[in-house]
Amino acid sequence: MPLPDSSGRRLLGRLREYMAGGGTTQDRLDRTVRLIAEETRSDVCSCYVMRAGEVLELFATEGLSQEAVHLTRLRVGEGLIGEIAARARPLNAPNAWDHPSFAYRPETGEDVYASLMGVPMIRGGQVIGVLAVQNRDRRPYQDIEVEALETVAMVLAELLAGTELVSRDELAPVAGNAVLPFRMEGLCLNSGAVLGTAIYHRPKVHIERLICEDPDAELQRLREALQALRRSIDELIRTHVDLSGDYREILEAYRMFADDAGWVSRISDAIRSGLTAEAAVRRVDDDMKVRMAQANDPYIRERLHDLEDLANRLLLHLTGHSPTSAQGELPDDAVLICRSLGPAELLDYPRGTVRGVLMEEGAPTMHAVIVARALDIPVIGRLEGVFTRIAPFDTLALDADNAQVFVRPSDDVRDTFLHSLATRQARQQAYLAERDLPFETRDGAPVTIMMNAGLLMDMGHLEDTGAMGVGLYRTELPFMTRPSLPDVATQTLLYQKILKQAGDRPVVFRTLDVGGDKLLPYLGDDGEDNPAMGWRSIRITLDRPAVLRAQVRALLRASAGRDLQLMFPMIADVAEFEQARRVVDAEVAREQSRGGALPSSVCVGTMLEVPALLYQFPVLLRVADFVSVGSNDLLQFLFATDRGNPRVSGRYDPLSVPVLRLLRDVREQCDAAGRPVTVCGEMAGHPLEAMALIGLGYRRLSMAAQGIGPVKQMLRSMDSGIVTNYVRTLIDRDAPNPRRALSAFARDHDITVT
Template sequence: MYKGIAVSPGVVVGVAYCLDGPLGQSEVRKLPDEAAIPEELERFDRALRLAAEDLDLIVAKVAVQIGGEESDIFRSHLQILRDPSLLAKVHEGIKGARLTAPSALQAVLKEYASVFARSGQELFQERMADLRDVFARITAHLDASPAVDPALAGLGSDEPIVLVTHEILPSQAISLGEMPIAGIVTEVGGGTSHAAILSRSRGIPAVSGAAGIIGQARTGDQIVIDGRDGIVVLRPDAEMLVAYRKMQRDFFELKDRLVINRDQPACLSDGTLVELLANVNTVADAATASGVGASGVGLYRTEYLFLTHPDVPDEEEQYENYRKVVEAAPDRTATIRTLDLGGDKTVPYLGRQHEANPFMGWRSIRLSFEHPKFFEVQIRAILRAARHGKVSILFPMITTLEELRHVNRLVDEARRNLKRAGIPYGEDVKTGVMIEVPAAALCIEALLQETDFISIGSNDLIQYLVAADRDNPKVAHLCDPLSPAVLRMLRMVFDACRRTGTPVTLCGEMAGQPRSVLVLLGLGLRRFSMSPAFVPTIKTLLSSVSTPQAERFTHQVLQLKTRDEIRRYLTERLHEISKDLELFDFT
């Protein structure tokens, strides 16, 4: 059994198809003499042109079939193809070291891999997949072979297949949508990789970070993916196979049943109304939110727009992107979060610096304050997009009242500048604070006096509260949303919001976890924002529990002293309410 990272939800029982090792490794080859260099350079340039033609077609295809945001991934590949410094390195390998074009590409790739690995940041290492993808495409044209790995193109079996490989490149993820792939298991990659985003868009269950599986799996092996919590089982025994097949069948049958309820109101069994919103990264995600019954977009993460661009998107690009999100959102309602880069998400054009602990350092709103011109451009673009719907602006990682006052001044200044320039913008735009730093939660009373609303980013709030990196397997167990300390801090924040009448939304992972939702309801929360995939599940849960029930559950939970006691108690209550919904609990 392997414990990895849940990248794309779903339970799958299938047959493994293995691609061995990291893609693109080959022996180094040299040209016979200097006379061969001009011809090799010409061969390389021709392959570049053909690769660019490929990418132009893919951009158009992906934009139509999936969405404009996903097609931006391949636009970024075109930028890599045209990067003069990168191409100069390949040319130097051919001319200076007399390498063949494929070997020169491999040498440059190895150099970048070394630099990115030393950075220690997951996102840099994930971006290597994009470089490998582009280089593989060029190499394919150098060798007159298909751009996508022939092994993938040859998957024509009628039986569902689970692809097991070191990593999936973005262009392969696109091709997999047209093949009988039931699931994907990779040794590397994470939830922010482009391949992960594409897998979710395609609805392909996936688990990454299953270290060592390549050395053990063989093509034809029975394999199980539990995408709810990142579990992979290789060659399950008969008893386990029966259990997982039932889980797979139940999962998909229940998923189909839950979607039928998407048009029903989100309310408790006693009629208490609850608002279910969607967390989205792309325009396509916002459109998906409408299809699952969400009442709006509770969190639009703008950083994914920046991550797929070679330079800072200008005001018009940002405005068009935000406008499309608002127009695609249910009821044209969207909360747009300003740039939340840093930590595990960085871009070279905003400057990079080594930090011993990047999650505690130069990130999020702190980075925006460091680049006031870029920040004003983003605020202006959001204000302009607000003409097309009901838009709120959310500021991440606010820690102090001084920061809140500063950001409010910047918003006022952006409004004045737009008015002075005669540029139309939305007049009634609420601004809010994301509570994800314990210091902000402890000073919540002061913050509530100067903000329109708050959203709780439970993922970061929890890891900062317990001083544990949620991505570190040695301490990740401490990042438990059901720990007594977390629940007490949330109660403190909710109580303060109730006293002041301030709207509050929770938009972390626990908003889509049934056991956590039971407690949050009892604490008084009535606005949840989650992955669109979880909306039907939570809507069904709401209809199965009353306000007095939830309050009774929560009263009992707050008397318990350990997370294990809380977990056991809530598991029993969830089982009483609905055995089916246990299948969707990720807590």
């Protein structure tokens, strides 16, 4: 069956004519399978189409019994055809009968056929059918034959998309939507609230020509479009120079994908097989969408989103459009409805017109979400069925703080939402008015309130909030936005920028905390059954000491002449802390021997996240300079409860008596040893929880920027002595519901906790 290029292009040309010809869809499919069997010299060619309920129905065949057409059905995953659909990958079976997935269907009359080769028909990242050929003799199909059938299947999928057999929901506006208001819930990716108008993001680029007559001319068109694509990204980088260095680094990493030799090579190979440049881009893009759906690694999934965005941009250049012209006229309160977003796509819209984003997919660390934070655009992700439930120009009340959106809200809901927005704005103004007031309780007890940060763009909130410094700087996010490990010089420059923006405020750097749900492909990943408790955080950097040494070296150089505070994550044993501290000591000695400028002081602390460390506390406090309580992981491990799993995340309460007693004991031991202790998890950023922490004796809290205003307002409305006595009472008498009791206490004593 090997097809030379000329024969392959002839097959594609004839296929186009057959599908464009007259007759019903069934007539055209019957002619098509006969043509493919003839041109590929196969004894059988069969086309299976995906029907409702994930069932593959034999729709047309040349070589099998015609009585089996519309009778033979296979579930996805059943038989070789079902296996192809389930894996969305080709299958090459020299002896189909011996394959473990083979399922015999006597009505087809396939008894005399030994070998089978099949490929998925993919459209919009979804498998819409399977195309298969069979032969009497046992034979392995060559790679060139598999590729030829994949190309034919791609064209057939595009042509089938225009028939009644394949749903075009993704292209058509929502029809028949109920006009009643309703609510959807998802995942908050960036906080905020807005009332706006639904707009579908990025209409799909329609491809007019699928088959090329001159591959060399198509390759030249591809080269020109790639040059235009790269120039447009460079222009985005220049245009948005006002955004922070983190965002520029994301765009520059995105720009590198446009030079990815493997991506360009796959598109070029598809052109050489007989496709136009547009069709080749679409084929490679569809293949990547399938891979993305199967990838477990969130980093890989997010990078594939970047490549999908590049593919769509490349198609726009090939068809003579620009990203902005494809958007059309926009209202000035647009809420984008999308499956996902590439890192540069938000910048295609005029600044200020996009007020919110709703995603069918999405993750907190994806590049587009990081960009949305820089632009202060609220984002909700994981909204299943967002395209089928929200129509263009629907009115939306987006409440990202609570991860919910009200679709076509009633007048009452709309009025309530507008009132909430006004209250929210007034509250923000009140926080701003109190920014320069001291962080102290009503009875004069000072409390150090710090900010958590993870990107350079976060540092601007120090001024906005009046925070006294950065109590937790997560250093891993810049590592995650790069295709390779940043070197010492790159890290040094970044840390210098952070410290410069901090001014005379302290910054506590947490060393690289990756693994779990924050994977770096260049460090390797063998897959783990329980990654949250696997090879992550300090365990990785102790096993890869060169990574830790490079980061410590960069922090030392960046902190020359000022205090350096760094801490290690996920320490479970004092020996781990001592081993990591020896790395710091070795790097200090190295810089001294080289005559390098050193920090004026170096303080080395640890996160308290693993409960086992509680039973080594006296020893730990002799070697650690300070402790930061990471309440998120500590409580997750304490209660054996995955805080990211909505089924169980609400089963424990940070304000339960066991947690309050644990935190009291930690604070008392730190005070006795003269070691500063900070709570820097989510618990610190909620006013009621922060009130309880102050009642337990904590005087150092670090939280996300948006929590500082509410916590400060609570702090200045409370009397620390009265709260301390009440919290002690709750712990001593085993109160059944401390949260309810603390809420009532705050209400009775006019403490602002909302």
